Amino acid sequence: MSQAEIYDYYVLFPNHHEGLRLQKELKAAGIKCTIAPTPREASSFCGISLRITEEDLEPVKQMIERHSIKVDGIARIRRKAAIWNKSC
Amino acid sequence: MADYRQMWTDLGMDLEKHDLLCEALPDAFAGVFLAQENRPEGMDYFNFVVAEIHGVRPAELVEHQKNGGKVFGTFCVYVPDEVVFAAGGIATGLCGGSQFWVPGGEKVLPANTCPLIKASVGARLDKTCPFFRIADMFIGETTCDGKKKAWEILNQDVPVYVMDLPQMKREKDIAAWEDEIRLFIQKIEAVTGNKITPQALADNIKLINAKRKALIRLYNTRKNTPVPISGKDALLITQIAFYDDPARFAAQTNALCEELEQRIARGEGVFPADAPRIMVTGSPMAIPNWKLHHIVETSGAAVVVEESCTGVRYFENLVDESPSTLEEQVRALAERYMKINCACFTPNTGRIDDILRLVKEYRVDGVIDCSLQFCELYSTEGYLVQQALKEAGIPVMHIETDYSEQDFEQIRTRVEAFLEMLGK
Numbered sequence: 001m002s003q004a005e006i007y008d009y010y011v012l013f014p015n016h017h018e019g020l021r022l023q024k025e026l027k028a029a030g031i032k033c034t035i036a037p038t039p040r041e042a043s044s045f046c047g048i049s050l051r052i053t054e055e056d057l058e059p060v061k062q063m064i065e066r067h068s069i070k071v072d073g074i075a076r077i078r079r080k081a082a083i084w085n086k087s088c
Numbered sequence: 089m090a091d092y093r094q095m096w097t098d099l100g101m102d103l104e105k106h107d108l109l110c111e112a113l114p115d116a117f118a119g120v121f122l123a124q125e126n127r128p129e130g131m132d133y134f135n136f137v138v139a140e141i142h143g144v145r146p147a148e149l150v151e152h153q154k155n156g157g158k159v160f161g162t163f164c165v166y167v168p169d170e171v172v173f174a175a176g177g178i179a180t181g182l183c184g185g186s187q188f189w190v191p192g193g194e195k196v197l198p199a200n201t202c203p204l205i206k207a208s209v210g211a212r213l214d215k216t217c218p219f220f221r222i223a224d225m226f227i228g229e230t231t232c233d234g235k236k237k238a239w240e241i242l243n244q245d246v247p248v249y250v251m252d253l254p255q256m257k258r259e260k261d262i263a264a265w266e267d268e269i270r271l272f273i274q275k276i277e278a279v280t281g282n283k284i285t286p287q288a289l290a291d292n293i294k295l296i297n298a299k300r301k302a303l304i305r306l307y308n309t310r311k312n313t314p315v316p317i318s319g320k321d322a323l324l325i326t327q328i329a330f331y332d333d334p335a336r337f338a339a340q341t342n343a344l345c346e347e348l349e350q351r352i353a354r355g356e357g358v359f360p361a362d363a364p365r366i367m368v369t370g371s372p373m374a375i376p377n378w379k380l381h382h383i384v385e386t387s388g389a390a391v392v393v394e395e396s397c398t399g400v401r402y403f404e405n406l407v408d409e410s411p412s413t414l415e416e417q418v419r420a421l422a423e424r425y426m427k428i429n430c431a432c433f434t435p436n437t438g439r440i441d442d443i444l445r446l447v448k449e450y451r452v453d454g455v456i457d458c459s460l461q462f463c464e465l466y467s468t469e470g471y472l473v474q475q476a477l478k479e480a481g482i483p484v485m486h487i488e489t490d491y492s493e494q495d496f497e498q499i500r501t502r503v504e505a506f507l508e509m510l511g512k
Contacts, residue, residue, distance in 0.1 A: 016136070016139075016140055016143075016144060020136070023132065027129075034122060034127075034132065034135065035132045035133075035135040035136045035139060036114070036117070036118065036122055036135060036139060037113055037114035037117050037118075037135075037138060037139035038114060038139070039114045039115065039118070040110075040111050040114060040115070045091050046092065046110045046113075046139070046140070046142065046143060047092075047139060047140055047143060048135075048136055048139040048140060049139075051122070079118075080115060080118070080119065
């Protein structure tokens, strides 16, 4: 699979407290996730999101449900080739 | 997503312009940091800080001000944070590591000023950084000519207090810095309205020492082969140290170090054991300047130590915690801060000694002496640094660059040639 076809999934939150709650639960359950700045394609607001893999989508959704974590959806974003920041 | 737009509006920021920075950050961070293999899990905290960089910490500082507290913005590792915290204030680094802020600085500064100064001034005048808007007062120092004049320009827009750093290291210079710290205490007491007691200063000397110890522990892990954490991640942590809450930062860094120490015990690293080990020395790399580290570490080598103000100069040497009177404490602060070896001193042979020592401690294969463009002190001192390294038989290359992407591939070509020459 070429890099252009890799997709990442970003769980979006109304605030960082909910994001950190989910991260804690996922970590305790051994489900891999990474705190990431929210990509612009997913939301125009800044702040954290949790990057997860496609295989973990269902367990993550279950975890969100089980712990009543407030989310603003899960975005599917195509991974870009590693870049150097042009304007940052 | 968290919406900080009301806070930014209240801070008088240019939201439209600032949004361009918000837009660029996620992709840049993903490309430079998240794309790395086998990153330590403990980096999640630092990812969090970056993701919320203009949100969570600025909101804490605003809250502090609502409760009557003051915030002091600093630009240099010589400013004693201990004094600010002892008066119930908060000291925060003011970062100028992005090309985004440079044109704003060039409106009032000559183009041949170093990008760090241009970006710092631009971030304030363009109203695109909350930290620059929040600080009640900026604390400048006399570490280079560009900064000295920039303070006068900034002072037209925001109060700037300047500490006069001596430029030699004789006993009388240490005594002069002691005097400057006394004057600084008076200024901070006047602005905060709080008296600094020996007990408060003792507590905060311990607080800042704890942060230094966490960074020392982090850097010690980088002495191992294979190295358990990338240079990019270590640089990011050091950059964050300048403005995060000191106690929280130390706790999170120590938690990461536990993970790194376990990696070392397992022989696990983020680069192959035979990857060239590189030291970067020279001008500071303020957040989000990750340019050179990104080039080196995507060319097959690991940056294992930075001899810079965003490296060991920031945290080596602790302040003596034993004094109990203000007079003795100020002396201890002056002695510790005057051990920092900045190129603004003449002579500055201590820096050469540090570099040669660090080469051994971190088992460095090659040194990249990197100056920011128009940073005349580090560029000029580069002659002596390279001379000493050549005499010691250590491969060294000099790079002069700014924050732009224009020379990115040229630098990559030079770095790749240098790494090939190391023959590893």
